Amino acid sequence: xxxKTAAELSQALANGEISSVELTQSYLDRIKKYNExxxxxxTVCEESAxxxxxxxxxxxxxxxxxxxxxIPLAHKDIFCTNGVTTTCGSRMLHNFxxxxxxxxVGKFNDAGVVxxxxxxxxxxxxxxxxxxxxxxxxxxxxxxxxxxxxxSGGSAAAVxxxxxxMATGTDTGGSIRQPAAFCGITGFKPxxxxxxRWGMIAxxxxxxxxxxxxxxxxxxxxxxxxxxxxxKKDSTSIDKPVEDYTATLNDSLEGLKIxxxxxxxxxxxxxxxxxxxxxxxxxxxxxxxSITEVDLPNNHLSVSAYYVVAPAEASANLSRYDGxxxxxxxxxxxxxxxxxxxxxxxxxGEEVKRRILVGTYALSAxxxxxxxxxxxxxxxxxxxxxxETFKEVDVIIGPTSPxxxxxxxxxxxxxxxxxxxxxxxxxxxAGLPAISIPAGIANGLPLGMQIVGRDFGEAKILNVAHxxxxxxxxxxxxxxxxxxx
Amino acid sequence: xxxxxxxxxxxxxxxxxxxSEADADEVANRITDILxxxxxxxxxxxxxxxxxxxxxxxxxxxxxxxxxxxxHRDEFQTLAPETQDGLYLVPKVIE
Numbered sequence: 001x002x003x004k005t006a007a008e009l010s011q012a013l014a015n016g017e018i019s020s021v022e023l024t025q026s027y028l029d030r031i032k033k034y035n036e037x038x039x040x041x042x043t044v045c046e047e048s049a050x051x052x053x054x055x056x057x058x059x060x061x062x063x064x065x066x067x068x069x070x071i072p073l074a075h076k077d078i079f080c081t082n083g084v085t086t087t088c089g090s091r092m093l094h095n096f097x098x099x100x101x102x103x104x105v106g107k108f109n110d111a112g113v114v115x116x117x118x119x120x121x122x123x124x125x126x127x128x129x130x131x132x133x134x135x136x137x138x139x140x141x142x143x144x145x146x147x148x149x150x151x152s153g154g155s156a157a158a159v160x161x162x163x164x165x166m167a168t169g170t171d172t173g174g175s176i177r178q179p180a181a182f183c184g185i186t187g188f189k190p191x192x193x194x195x196x197r198w199g200m201i202a203x204x205x206x207x208x209x210x211x212x213x214x215x216x217x218x219x220x221x222x223x224x225x226x227x228x229x230x231x232k233k234d235s236t237s238i239d240k241p242v243e244d245y246t247a248t249l250n251d252s253l254e255g256l257k258i259x260x261x262x263x264x265x266x267x268x269x270x271x272x273x274x275x276x277x278x279x280x281x282x283x284x285x286x287x288x289x290s291i292t293e294v295d296l297p298n299n300h301l302s303v304s305a306y307y308v309v310a311p312a313e314a315s316a317n318l319s320r321y322d323g324x325x326x327x328x329x330x331x332x333x334x335x336x337x338x339x340x341x342x343x344x345x346x347x348x349g350e351e352v353k354r355r356i357l358v359g360t361y362a363l364s365a366x367x368x369x370x371x372x373x374x375x376x377x378x379x380x381x382x383x384x385x386x387x388e389t390f391k392e393v394d395v396i397i398g399p400t401s402p403x404x405x406x407x408x409x410x411x412x413x414x415x416x417x418x419x420x421x422x423x424x425x426x427x428x429x430a431g432l433p434a435i436s437i438p439a440g441i442a443n444g445l446p447l448g449m450q451i452v453g454r455d456f457g458e459a460k461i462l463n464v465a466h467x468x469x470x471x472x473x474x475x476x477x478x479x480x481x482x483x484x485x
Numbered sequence: 486x487x488x489x490x491x492x493x494x495x496x497x498x499x500x501x502x503x504x505s506e507a508d509a510d511e512v513a514n515r516i517t518d519i520l521x522x523x524x525x526x527x528x529x530x531x532x533x534x535x536x537x538x539x540x541x542x543x544x545x546x547x548x549x550x551x552x553x554x555x556x557h558r559d560e561f562q563t564l565a566p567e568t569q570d571g572l573y574l575v576p577k578v579i580e
Contacts, residue, residue: 099560192540206539235546236539304526307519315500322501324573329566333576341503353502357493357512358519360500371523376536378526383537415518431540455541 002026002162003478006071006219009165013060013070020060020070023165024053024114027072031116031163034482039138040148040158042077043085044117052114059112067222069112074164076155077118078125079105079210080199088201089121089133089151092321092328092347102199103231104168104210111226116164119154123349124318125175125203127151128420129411132351137408140182141481142445146405149179155213156183161482166223167213172203173306174400174424176211177436181400181448184438184477186465187213188220191456192431193238195224196231204313205236207306207428216475217437217465221245224458240456248459249466254288256464257393263299264398264423273399276440276447281397283471284464294389294396298381302426303418305382308362308375309429314352315359321347354414383430390454395464399423400436400448423450433458437465438474446477487517 001009001018012018028046035041049072056070080086080098082105087093101109108115122132130138130153138153140146141161148157152169156179159167169176171189180187188211195210202208212223224245231237260281265274281291323329323343330346333339348356362371389396400423411417427434432452439449449468453461469475488496490509493516497504504512558571567574 096564099557099564193543232548236543238541238543239546298529301526301529304523307523308526319501323566324575325561326564335576336578337501339576340501344501345503348502353504354512354515354519356500356502357496357516358523361488361496361516361520362523364496364499370527373536374526374531376538377531377534378529379540380534380537381529381531383540413518414515415522418519418522429540 002030005215006068006165006222007216009071010067014065020053020056020114021050023070024049024072024116027116027164030482034161034163037139037144038141038157038161038163039136040120040154040161040163041074041117042087042089042120042135042154045084045115049114049116056112056114064112066111068226070114071165072114072116073108074116074119074155074158074167075105076121076152076167076169078121078170078201079168080201081105081115081118084118086118086201087135088125089123089135090348090352091134094134094328096327100199103196103233104227105199107226119158119167121154122151123352124201124314125151125170125172126314126351126355128174128178128417130154130179131408132349134349139408140405142184142405142479144481146407146445147182149182149405151175152187152213153179156180156185156187159183159185159213159215160479166215166219168210169213170200170208170210171428172207172310173428174421176213177400177424177434177448177450178421180213180436181446182405184446184479185213185215186217186220186435186437186475187211188224188435188462189427189433190224190228190458191238191433193236194433194456194458195227196229196234196237198231198233202317204310205317206313207310217435217462217469218246218249220435221249221462221466224462243459245459245462248463251463252288253284253464253467256284256289256395258284258289258291259294259389259393259396260291261294261296261299261396261398263296268402268422269399270403272442273401273403273447276442277399277449280439280449280468283468287467287471292393294393296385296389296426298378298385299426301378302382302429303422305375305378306425306429307358307418308371309379311355311359312362312372313359315356315363318352318356323347351414379429382426386430386432394460396452398450400450404442404445404447427452431455433461435461435465437468438477440474441477446474488513488520
C-alpha cells in the first residue's frame with residue numbers, strides 16, 4: 001500500500017480498504033526502519049501524526065471527502081510548523097520551535113493531511129546535493145553512495161523510498177526539480193507568487209517558490225490544488241483565481257507544440273540523459289504533439305545572474321539571524337559586536353557564509369550597478385527569451401539536469417556545484433512554472449525531464465506530464481532500497 | 486575581479502561574520518572563483534534594458550495601515566536566548 005500514489009491512497013481510504021491510522025502507522029514503521037540510513041527526516045512527529053490520522057478517520061465517517069484527507073505527507077524543514085522544531089537545515093535554527101504554521105502548512109492541516117515530520121535539506125536551501133545540511137547529508141535510495149540532489153533532498157528521498165506518500169519542497173534555482181530528477185519522482189515548481197511564501201523561511205525572496213514532490217503528476221495537481229492561492233500575508237502572492245488542476249489532466253495532447261531549446265542539448269549533457277529525453281519526446285509525438293527546436297540565446301547567462309540575485313537577497317534575508325530573538329547564540333559573548341560575529345560565524349555553515357559574503361559584496365557601496373542592477377537587466381533578457389519562445393510553442397521540454405545523481409563528496413568546488421542547475425535556474429529568474437518527471441533509467445539511476453510552461457500555465461504542464469505518465473511507467477519504477485517481499 | 490584577504494575581511498565585517506586568519510585565503514580564492522562566474526554577464530551590453538525586479542513585473546500590493554496582528558510577546562520571548570521583564574537581553578552596550 002505504501003508505494004501507491006496519493007490519488008490511489010485516497011481511493012483506498014474512501015473505499016474503506018485501509019484507515020488513515022493504519023496507513024500513517026505503516027509509514028512511521030518504515031521511517032523507523034530506514035531513516036537512519038537515508039537521513040531524510042530531521043524530525044519525526046509520531047504522536048501528532050497519529051492524532052491527525054485519527055481525526056481524519058473521524059472526519060471521513062462524517063462524510064468529509066477532501067481528496068487528500070488522511071494522506072501522510074512530510075514537510076521540508078523550511079516551513080514553520082507550530083510547536084514543532086523548524087531548523088532550515090542549520091545550526092542557527094537547530095533549537096527553533098516555530099510559534100505558528102506557514103500558510104502552506106495551515107492549508108494542508110485544513111485539508112486533513114497528516115504530517116509525518118520535517119525533512120532534511122541543504123542549509124537555508126543553499127545547495128544542489130543536500131550535503132550542506134547541519135544534520136548531515138541525505139542519501140539517495142537508488143544508490144546510497146550518491147546524493148539525492150538538493151536543496152529539497154530529504155523530501156525527494158523520502159517520497160522515493162516510500163517514507164511518506166508525498167512531500168512539500170521549495171525551489172529557488174532548481175531545488176524541487178533537480179532532487180526529483182535524481183530520485184526518480186515528480187517535482188513541481190509553480191509560477192512565482194502562485195503559492196504563499198508566508199512562514200516559509202526566506203532565501204531569495206524574488207525567486208523562492210513552494211511546490212509538491214510526489215509519485216505522479218496527478219498527485220502534484222492534487223497538492224497544488226491545496227497549496228495555491230492568494231495570501232494577504234504574503235505581499236508577493238498573486239491575486240489570480242486558482243484552477244482545479246486535476247480538471248484538465250486528461251485533455252488530449254493532439255496538436256500540442258513542444259519547443260526543444262538547443263541550449264539544453266548542448267555541451268555538458270551526458271549521452272545517457274540525452275537518449276532518455278529523445279525517447280520521451282517520441283512518446284509525445286505518438287500522442288500527437290509536434291516538436292520544434294527553439295532558441296534561448298541568453299540561457300548561458302542565467303547562472304551568472306542568479307549568483308548575484310540569490311546571494312544578494314540572501315545576505316539581506318539572513319541578516320535577521322543575530323542571536324537576539326530566537327535561534328543560536330554563541331557562548332559568553334564579550335560585547336554586542338562579538339555576539340553578532342560569533343553567533344553568525346558559528347551558527348552558519350561554510351556555503352551559507354560564502355553566499356552571504358558574495359551578496360554583501362555585490363550590494364556594497366560602488367558595486368550595486370555593476371552587479372545587482374546588471375543581473376536584473378540580464379534577468380529581463382532571459383525572461384524575454386521565454387516570452388518570444390512561448391509565442392511559437394505551448395511548452396518547453398528538455399533534461400532537468402545534465403546527468404544522473406552523482407556520488408557524495410565529489411563536487412567540492414562551489415562553482416562546479418552551481419553549474420548543476422544550468423537547466424533549471426533560468427525558469428526561476430523568469431518566474432515560470434516547471435515540472436520534472438521521471439523519463440528513464442540510465443545505469444540504474446533515474447533521469448528527469450523538465451517541462452516548462454507559460455506564466456500561470458500550471459494546468460497545461462500538469463496535463464502534459466500526466467499524459468506522459470499514462471503512456472509510460474517510469475514514474476512507477478522503484479529503487480531496490482527498502483523493498484520488502 | 487580577484488578579491489584579496491583584506492577585502493574579504495572588510496566584507497565579512499559588513500556582514501557581521503568572523504573569518505579566521507587561517508581561513509581567509511581560502512575564502513578569498515573561493516569568492517574570486519564565484520565572481521569570475523558572475524562576471525560572464527558583464528560581456529553583454531544591457532544599456533537599453535530595463536532591470537526586472539519581479540519576474541511578473543507585479544507591483545507591491547498595499548493595504549490599509551491598521552493593526553491586524555494579535556500580541557504574542559510572551560510566546561515569542563520563550564524562543565529567545567535571554568530575556569528579562571519582557572525585554573530581549575544582549576551584552577552591555579553602554580558602560
